[in-house]
Structure formats: structure tokens, C-alpha cells
Amino acid sequence: xKPLRIIVAGGHPGDPECGCAGxxxxxxxxxxxxxxxxxxxxxxxxxxxPLDRCxxxxxxxxxxxxxxxxxxxxxxxxxxxxxxxxxxxxxxxARILSAENPxxxxxxxxxxxxxxxxxxxxxxxxxxxxSGKKPALYYYEVAEDTMMFSPxxxxxxxxxxxxxxxxxxxxxxxxxxxxxxxxxxxxxxRGIESGFPQAEGFLRHLESKRAFLP
Ligand SMILES: [Zn+2]
Numbered sequence: 001x002k003p004l005r006i007i008v009a010g011g012h013p014g015d016p017e018c019g020c021a022g023x024x025x026x027x028x029x030x031x032x033x034x035x036x037x038x039x040x041x042x043x044x045x046x047x048x049x050p051l052d053r054c055x056x057x058x059x060x061x062x063x064x065x066x067x068x069x070x071x072x073x074x075x076x077x078x079x080x081x082x083x084x085x086x087x088x089x090x091x092x093x094a095r096i097l098s099a100e101n102p103x104x105x106x107x108x109x110x111x112x113x114x115x116x117x118x119x120x121x122x123x124x125x126x127x128x129x130x131s132g133k134k135p136a137l138y139y140y141e142v143a144e145d146t147m148m149f150s151p152x153x154x155x156x157x158x159x160x161x162x163x164x165x166x167x168x169x170x171x172x173x174x175x176x177x178x179x180x181x182x183x184x185x186x187x188x189x190r191g192i193e194s195g196f197p198q199a200e201g202f203l204r205h206l207e208s209k210r211a212f213l214p
Contacts, residue, residue: 007102009037009124011116013062014171018183019140020106021164022157023200026214028070036066037074039120044080046173057173065170068163083119094127102135104211109139111147136211138202143182151201154194155213
């Protein structure tokens with residue numbers, strides 16, 4: 001199989017890892033190329049440190065997570081908590097996506113408690129439509145924020161627990177001990193639905209072509 005290029009887009013450093021780290025590790029383990037595309041550098045929160053230091057704290061955390069997952073980080077240049085969805089930013093985001101020429105794009109589900117996640121989802125959908133629906137498009141879920149999500153495809157991530165956990169815990173400033181166990185509850189539940197010990201669940205856009213899931 002020819003190596004695929006896969007983009008996993010997220011509102012903040014840590015979102016692609018939270019929702020998809022097991023699937024990412026399985027893809028890269030099979031020799032596929034994965035890019036983690038972060039809408040911003042997490043300027044809005046980094047534990048107790050002053051906000052003007054957050055980007056410089058969270059960028060290396062994201063880079064460390066990507067090293068663990070054998071993925072490549074790309075930052076879309078927006079600001080945490082102040083996501084802009086207008087003509088200019090739709091175009092800028094679409095340019096980033098099309099420059100990478102992905103075979104598959106994963107993005108956050110649009111019904112979500114965090115504005116940045118909703119924005120990221122809309123930016124991705126618009127770029128996908130503009131591309132003529134060229135890559136396959138799948139949605140993912142993250143603990144605490146995603147609402148009303150019903151996956152229809154699953155990836156068995158039981159063999160990827162170690163890199164998955166390490167990539168999430170690379171986001172030290174985000175206190176992963178508070179949210180990682182909740183994501184594991186989700187993947188156990190998705191596992192029950194799909195017949196695996198643990199699974200990440202995805203919703204393929206109904207107008208998207210099917211793609212290889214690992
Ligand atoms: Zn987020």
C-alpha cells in the first residue's frame with residue numbers, strides 16, 4: 001500500500017492527541033505520514049504560568065507529543081480562545097490544508113463546549129468543500145467537550161496504549177491526569193460498541209469517500 005498522508009486537525013495542542021493518539025500511532029507504525037495541525041499554540045491556558053508564556057510552553061509540549069507519535073506538527077497561526085471564522089481565515093486555513101495535499105483529514109465534531117473546537121471544525125469543513133471533497137473527512141471526539149457524537153467507524157487502539165498515553169501526558173501544562181482517564185472511559189465504551197478492548201470512534205462525513213483506517 002502506498003503511504004498515505006493524514007492530517008489530524010485540532011483546536012489546541014493536545015486535542016488531536018486526546019481524540020486520536022491511538023489511531024495516529026497505528027498509522028505511523030504502518031509507515032503512513034501524519035501531520036497534527038493545531039489551530040493555535042494554546043496561548044489561553046498553561047496552568048499557573050503567566051499567559052504571555054503559554055505559547056512558548058505549549059509549543060514544545062506539542063512537538064514532544066508529535067515525536068512520540070512519529071508525526072509532524074503544523075500550527076495554523078490563530079490565537080487560543082479568540083478563534084476567527086471569516087472569509088480571510090477560511091482562506092488561510094484552506095491554503096494550509098491544500099498545501100499538505102492530504103489523503104485523509106480528521107477534525108473535531110462541531111457540536112462542542114469550546115468555541116475554538118467549533119471554529120476549527122467549521123474551518124475544516126469549508127476547506128474540504130472548497131477542495132472538491134478530495135480527502136476523506138472524519139470527525140473525532142474529545143472528553144468533556146464533545147457533545148452529541150455518534151461514531152460509525154472504529155479503530156482498535158488496544159496495541160497503542162503506550163504511545164497514546166505518553167503523547168497525551170507530554171502536555172504537562174494541561175494537567176493530563178484530569179482528562180486522560182475520562183478519554184480512556186470513552187475509548188473503553190467505544191471498544192464495547194465495536195468489540196475491541198479499547199477503540200477510538202470516528203464519524204465519516206456522509207459525503208466523504210471511505211479511507212483506510214488502521
Ligand atoms: Zn481544545
